[in-house]
Every structure is written in structure tokens, then in C-alpha cells.
Amino acid sequence: MTFYLSALVLGLCLSAMGLGIFITMKIFRIPDITTDGSYTLGAAVTAVALVNGWPLPATLAASVAAGALAGVATGLVHTRLHIEALLAGILVMTGLYSINLSVLGRSNIPLVSVDTIFGRLGVFESTVYNELWVGLVFILVLGSLVAYFLRTDFGIAMRATGSSESMTRAMGVDIRRMKVIGLAVANALTALSGFLVAQYQHFTDINMGIGIVLVGLGSVLIGDAVIRWFGIRGIGWQLLTVVVGCILFQMVLAAALSLGVNPNFLKLVTAVCVLAIVGLPRLLQREVR
Amino acid sequence: MIALEGVGKTFNAGGAAEVRALQPTALYLAAGTFLVLVGGNGSGKTTLLDIVSGALPASGGRVLIKGVDVTALPEHRRSRWVARVFQNPLAGTASDLTVLDNFRLAALRTRAKRLVIGVDEAFRRQVRERIAELGLGLEDKLHQPMGALSGGQRQALTLLMSVMDHTDILLLDEPTAALDPHSARMVLRLADRLIAERKLTAIFITHNLSEAMALGSRLIQLDRGRIVRDLDGAAKRALRLEEMQRWFG
Numbered sequence: 001m002t003f004y005l006s007a008l009v010l011g012l013c014l015s016a017m018g019l020g021i022f023i024t025m026k027i028f029r030i031p032d033i034t035t036d037g038s039y040t041l042g043a044a045v046t047a048v049a050l051v052n053g054w055p056l057p058a059t060l061a062a063s064v065a066a067g068a069l070a071g072v073a074t075g076l077v078h079t080r081l082h083i084e085a086l087l088a089g090i091l092v093m094t095g096l097y098s099i100n101l102s103v104l105g106r107s108n109i110p111l112v113s114v115d116t117i118f119g120r121l122g123v124f125e126s127t128v129y130n131e132l133w134v135g136l137v138f139i140l141v142l143g144s145l146v147a148y149f150l151r152t153d154f155g156i157a158m159r160a161t162g163s164s165e166s167m168t169r170a171m172g173v174d175i176r177r178m179k180v181i182g183l184a185v186a187n188a189l190t191a192l193s194g195f196l197v198a199q200y201q202h203f204t205d206i207n208m209g210i211g212i213v214l215v216g217l218g219s220v221l222i223g224d225a226v227i228r229w230f231g232i233r234g235i236g237w238q239l240l241t242v243v244v245g246c247i248l249f250q251m252v253l254a255a256a257l258s259l260g261v262n263p264n265f266l267k268l269v270t271a272v273c274v275l276a277i278v279g280l281p282r283l284l285q286r287e288v289r
Numbered sequence: 290m291i292a293l294e295g296v297g298k299t300f301n302a303g304g305a306a307e308v309r310a311l312q313p314t315a316l317y318l319a320a321g322t323f324l325v326l327v328g329g330n331g332s333g334k335t336t337l338l339d340i341v342s343g344a345l346p347a348s349g350g351r352v353l354i355k356g357v358d359v360t361a362l363p364e365h366r367r368s369r370w371v372a373r374v375f376q377n378p379l380a381g382t383a384s385d386l387t388v389l390d391n392f393r394l395a396a397l398r399t400r401a402k403r404l405v406i407g408v409d410e411a412f413r414r415q416v417r418e419r420i421a422e423l424g425l426g427l428e429d430k431l432h433q434p435m436g437a438l439s440g441g442q443r444q445a446l447t448l449l450m451s452v453m454d455h456t457d458i459l460l461l462d463e464p465t466a467a468l469d470p471h472s473a474r475m476v477l478r479l480a481d482r483l484i485a486e487r488k489l490t491a492i493f494i495t496h497n498l499s500e501a502m503a504l505g506s507r508l509i510q511l512d513r514g515r516i517v518r519d520l521d522g523a524a525k526r527a528l529r530l531e532e533m534q535r536w537f538g
Binding site: 148149151152153154155156157159160162163164166167168169170171172173174175233 | 342344363364365366368369371372373375379380381382383384385386387390391393394395397398399400402403404405406407408432434
């Protein structure tokens with residue numbers, strides 16, 4: 001039971017990243033690989049700040065700002081140098097590995113004796129319930145903020161940018177600026193996941209972000225399937241499906257582990273899961289035709 | 290209202306695939322002019338429209354709107370004067386957004402898009418009333434994604450969207466090309482009414498000579514990037530369809 005609760009908490013922590021990938025993938029239709037780097041960046045900044053005694057709000061702000069800067073970098077490479085978004089993300093992600101290593105100062109930092117957000121905001125005796133509570137409150141607040149943001153006039157312009165650039169430009173929107181802002185917001189959200197997971201796992205490792213974009217991608221695709229099945233239209237509900245997708249994805253991985261899958265094969269299981277999510281509907285569609 | 294001073298456009302200048310899409314052109318449109326542009330494929334019609342809207346930078350010359358030199362302004366900054374209806378309804382609307390959200394963005398064309406929720410009951414009512422005037426029953430589909438509507442419905446809504454905010458100039462690039470005859474007639478009637486009611490300066494591109502005859506207060510024919518005929522209102526009214534057909538051989 002605790003095993004699955006932990007998977008649930010991890011799913012909640014990764015939901016922030018899922019919301020970020022929702023913005024890049026579903027709204028802008030950009031495959032943003034920066035995620036791998038900005039996730040670790042958020043965790044690295046968190047670890048260094050907490051070890052050095054920074055208060056939690058300042059640590060949170062620094063992580064978010066660092067993630068946003070990573071997104072701005074990708075956005076500028078993409079929009080100003082006219083480099084494909086995929087390549088721009090790969091370039092920034094690769095560069096971030098060195099930056100993350102510089103921030104950490106070594107390959108990993110344990111967070112054993114520091115006061116984490118889960119300890120600070122906890123209300124229960126049980127650690128796992130506190131983690132669940134904090135994860136729920138965090139994602140509720142964050143999801144509400146993102147839903148509000150996307151429903152504002154600015155958010156409508158942002159959503160329109162990915163849907164029809166020609167129309168959005170004709171409506172007075174600076175497409176390039178909008179993409180940079182979108183990537184900044186998305187990577188700030190991803191860094192937030194790094195902020196949470198570092199404290200949840202009590203350590204930050206330079207390699208913790210490798211392949212994390214696939215987890216986010218899989219989660220958004222699960223959410224996408226839910227959106228299509230139920231014909232969900234409201235942006236708030238769509239964001240909720242992303243959170244559900246993140247949780248389900250972690251549950252599937254937890255189930256695989258509890259069935260005796262070697263943890264060394266966890267990345268392989270992740271890749272196969274995403275492949276199944278992407279491939280199966282297409283295969284079924286072809287069968288129907 | 291619109292002045293083109295020696296405006297031309299050359300693609301791939303200096304290269305093996307150089308194309309002179311628009312020869313250096315001088316054109317002045319007084320406020321309230323409804324210009325109909327005709328010409329064969331590759332005659333430079335859409336290039337001219339793109340240069341006015343800012344979608345394409347001119348290779349030379351100056352573009353002035355209301356006396357302001359806008360040559361260096363990108364498309365999104367010219368939107369304070371210019372609204373546009375694209376040939377493809379998909380290009381002129383955001384398919385994933387609801388009809389209401391599309392209209393919200395259109396209502397803010399000349400204004401800042403702020404971090405406030407602007408879609409309230411008053412706005413909903415305003416959009417519903419505007420759309421109801423079309424008589425297509427679309428006022429009940431405000432919360433549907435734009436992508437769920439037909440091409441004709443979308444093009445009619447695009448026209449309404451173009452006048453949701455203040456505009457001086459309306460550019461219509463073959464707005465009926467992708468529509469069935471019934472939808473095309475409906476869109477044309479609407480365009481004509483909106484241009485007349487709001488005294489807009491309009492440029493309308495069409496391949497349909499009957500449309501070119503029926504609409505507008507001035508007619509220009511482009512051929513290989515040059516203005517080869519320029520008819521004012523009286524000359525346009527005196528023009529016969531057969532004569533116009535002879536222009537195109």
C-alpha cells in the first residue's frame with residue numbers, strides 16, 4: 001500500500017512537469033527536450049539552496065527562475081536563430097548538463113538533514129500522508145494557477161499561437177515572443193517538479209533528468225486519450241487529465257516493479273509504456289479502417 | 290489610406306531561382322475604397338496583399354498606412370489598422386479554441402492581451418448577438434471548437450471577427466475559394482455589407498470574374514507582377530463580363 005502511495009506522491013510531484021509538457025506539446029506543438037535539463041536544474045538549485053540554508057520560498061523562486069531561464073534559452077535559439085525547436089531543445093539540454101554539474105559541484109547532493117517542504121507543511125503523523133497532502137495541495141494550487149493563466153486574454157493568445165500562427169499574427173500577437181514566454185513557463189513548471197522530487201527523494205543527482213521528458217510525454221498522452229474518450233473541452237479539465245496521466249503513469253511503473261521487473265529495466269519499461277500509449281491507438285485505428 | 294511607393298518583391302534575389310513576384314508598383318487607395326484585384330496565378334495579387342499586411346517584407350519601396358510609414362513594421366504591429374480574411378478558413382481561425390475564444394482574441398486585435406479573464410457574460414452576449422445576425426444558428430455553438438464548424442461557417446465567422454475590434458483596412462484573399470457556391474454567396478454578401486456599413490478600405494482578391502464585376506468600387510488587373518489595368522468606379526460599372534473574360538484570353 002505504501003509502495004503505491006509513494007508512486008501516487010511521485011505522480012503528483014511530476015504533474016508540474018506534465019503541465020509544462022502540456023503547454024509545449026499540446027499548445028505549441030513543440031517537442032521540447034529542454035525538459036530533461038530543466039528538471040535536473042530545478043532539483044540542483046533546490047539542493048544547493050537548501051543545503052546552504054536558504055528559506056523555502058527563496059529556494060522555490062530560484063528553482064522556478066532557473067527553469068524559466070532554460071526555457072528562454074531554448075525559445076531564443078528557436079525563434080531568433082530559426083533553429084528547429086527539437087534541435088534547440090537538444091542543444092540547451094546538452095548545455096544544461098554542464099551547468100547542472102557546476103551548480104551541484106559534484107554528481108549528487110543528499111538532502112538528509114534539511115527541512116523539506118513535506119516536513120514544513122505536513123499536518124499528519126505519518127510521513128507518507130504528509131507527502132500526499134503536500135503533493136495534493138501543491139498541484140491543486142499550481143493547476144488552478146495554470147488553468148487561470150490559460151483562460152486569461154494572454155492565455156487565449158498563447159493557445160491560439162499553437163493552433164494557427166497566421167491567424168494569431170493577424171490578431172496582433174508577436175508569435176516569437178509568445179513562444180519564448182510559453183517555453184519559459186513550461187520549463188519553470190518542469191523545474192518545479194525538480195524542486196519537489198529532490199525534496200521528496202532527499203537527494204539530487206546529475207542524472208535524475210535523463211529520459212524524464214518521456215515520462216511527461218507519456219503522461220500527457222494518457223491525458224490526451226482521456227480527453228478524446230470523454231470529449232473534454234474545458235482547459236481546466238484538460239489540465240486535470242494531465243495530472244491523472246502523471247499519476248497513472250507512475251502507478252504503471254510501480255505495478256511493473258511490484259511484479260518483479262528488475263529496476264535496471266525501469267527506463268526500458270518507461271519507453272515501452274510510452275510506445276504502447278502512442279502506438280496502440282494508431283494500430284487500432286488502422287484495424288478499424 | 291494605403292499608399293505603395295515603388296513597392297516590389299523579388300524572391301531568391303540574385304539566386305538561380307530568382308522570381309520577381311511584384312514589379313516596383315505605385316498604388317494609392319483613398320479611405321473607403323473597395324478595390325477588387327484580379328489576375329492569373331502568379332500575377333502578384335497575394336504578394337501585394339502580403340506586403341500591405343506585413344506578412345511579407347517588400348524588397349524595395351515604402352508602404353504607408355494613414356500617412357504612417359509602416360514598411361519596417363511586422364504583421365502583428367500593423368494589425369492596429371489591418372484586419373485580414375485568409376483564403377483558407379483554417380488559417381484565419383484557431384481550430385482548437387472555442388468560437389468564443391476566437392472572438393475574444395479578435396476583439397483584442399488592436400489592444401494588449403492582459404492576464405485577466407475577459408470572457409464574461411457581457412462579452413458572451415455581445416458575441417451571441419453578432420453571430421445571430423448571420424442567421425446560421427451558430428450563436429448556440431459558442432463553446433464548440435472552431436474546428437468543428439464547416440469551412441463556410443468558419444469563413445463567415447472570420448469576417449465577423451475581422452470587425453470585432455476597430456479596423457481601417459480589410460484584406461480579403463480569395464475568401465470564397467474553398468467554399469461551396471451557397472456558402473460563397475453568403476460570405477460575399479456579408480463582406481459587402483460589413484465593408485459598406487463600416488466604410489472600410491478593402492482589397493479583395495478573386496479569380497471569380499462575376500464576383501469581381503459585382504463587388505467593389507475599383508478594379509485592378511495584375512499580370513506578371515505589374516498593374517496592367519486600373520478601372521475606377523464608373524469604368525468598372527460600364528465593364529461587361531465578356532470584355533473582362535477577354536483580358537484572360
